[in-house]
Amino acid sequence: xxxxxxxxxxxxxxxxxxxxxKKLKSNPETWIADAVQRVDQIQQxxxxxxxxxxxxxxxxxxKHGNPxxxxxxxxxxxxxxxxxxxxxxxxxALDVYNPSCHLSGDEDRIRNMIFQAAN
Numbered sequence: 042x043x044x045x046x047x048x049x050x051x052x053x054x055x056x057x058x059x060x061x062x063k064k065l066k067s068n069p070e071t072w073i074a075d076a077v078q079r080v081d082q083i084q085q086x087x088x089x090x091x092x093x094x095x096x097x098x099x100x101x102x103x104k105h106g107n108p109x110x111x112x113x114x115x116x117x118x119x120x121x122x123x124x125x126x127x128x129x130x131x132x133x134a135l136d137v138y139n140p141s142c143h144l145s146g147d148e149d150r151i152r153n154m155i156f157q158a159a160n
Contacts, residue, residue, distance in 0.1 A: 076137040083130030083138060087117060091129060101129045 042050075088102040103126065106118025117124065128138045 079131075079134040080137050082134040083128050085126040085138075086129050087124060087126060089127055089129040 084101050084103065086101040086103050087105065090097045090099045090101050104117060105121070105124065106116050108118050110116060110118050128135060
């Protein structure tokens with residue numbers, strides 16, 4: 042490894058450690074209060090516009106399809122209500138959604154509590 046690459050790695054490690062320490066020092070109550078303020082900047086969606094094109098300007102959808110379409114057509118309705126939702130919106134607010142995705146058992150309940158607290 043060259044001296045330059047060692048120096049770059051050291052800077053990256055320093056940057057990440059600094060960010061980690063800030064997060065470790067944060068108070069959960071403070072984070073939750075802040076999350077409630079930021080949750081309006083993201084949406085739970087089944088059809089994100091950005092999947093189609095990164096510069097797309099349109100409305101994201103949270104639709105589980107038309108169950109009346111039946112079995113002859115394949116679409117979102119084929120997945121039923123068990124389809125996993127995704128999140129779209131301001132990247133700075135995505136941490137509001139991510140922690141609830143990593144909790145076992147109560148994902149939907151916790152995620153919905155955060156989203157409902159903002160409404």
